[in-house]
Amino acid sequence: MTTLLQEAQPHTLGQRIRTQRKRLGLSTAELARQAGVTRDTLSEWERDATTPRSNRLLTLAGVLGTNIGWLLEGHGQCAPRTDPDTEMAALREQLSHARDLVQQLSTNLDALQTRVNALEQRRAGGA
Structure with a gap:
């Protein structure tokens, strides 16, 4: 209670x-x-x-x-x-985190594209 x-x-x-x-x-x-x-x-x-x-x-x-x-x-x-400085620091940290996530996503997309390209080349070579 x-x-x-x-x-x-x-x-x-x-x-x-x-x-x-x-x-x-x-x-x-x-x-x-x-x-x-x-x-x-x-x-x-x-x-x-x-x-x-x-x-x-x-x-x-x-x-x-x-x-x-x-x-x-x-x-x-x-x-x-x-305190605007505190709020600005918080916003900058959030922005930095968002940019890190975008970078990770971009890296993952590039890796996926490389794998797709390799599979397509293998498929075209074997067809």
Whole structure:
């Protein structure tokens, strides 16, 4: 049974995510969509079954209108982040992560194309 005091001061990362999501009136599905994860992933975070990676923590802090320190440690108040430099750093990290994903995808596509080309050459040589 959860007491009012426990709800006011969530003790775990998952509890803080859930508490702030509810304060904002977001459903699990909506927060998951805004954070770029599946509903199951968000549910695991809220249950403290898994922990978000740093880039997802940055995204969560932005979507939830709070700061990473509060999400991670519960220190201070759950106040909106007002420091533009912090927000810019978070956005730059997200952009860097997105570029890394694009590079990985490009590498995978090139490898697939090479395999397709090799199979087509083998097929043409044997036909």
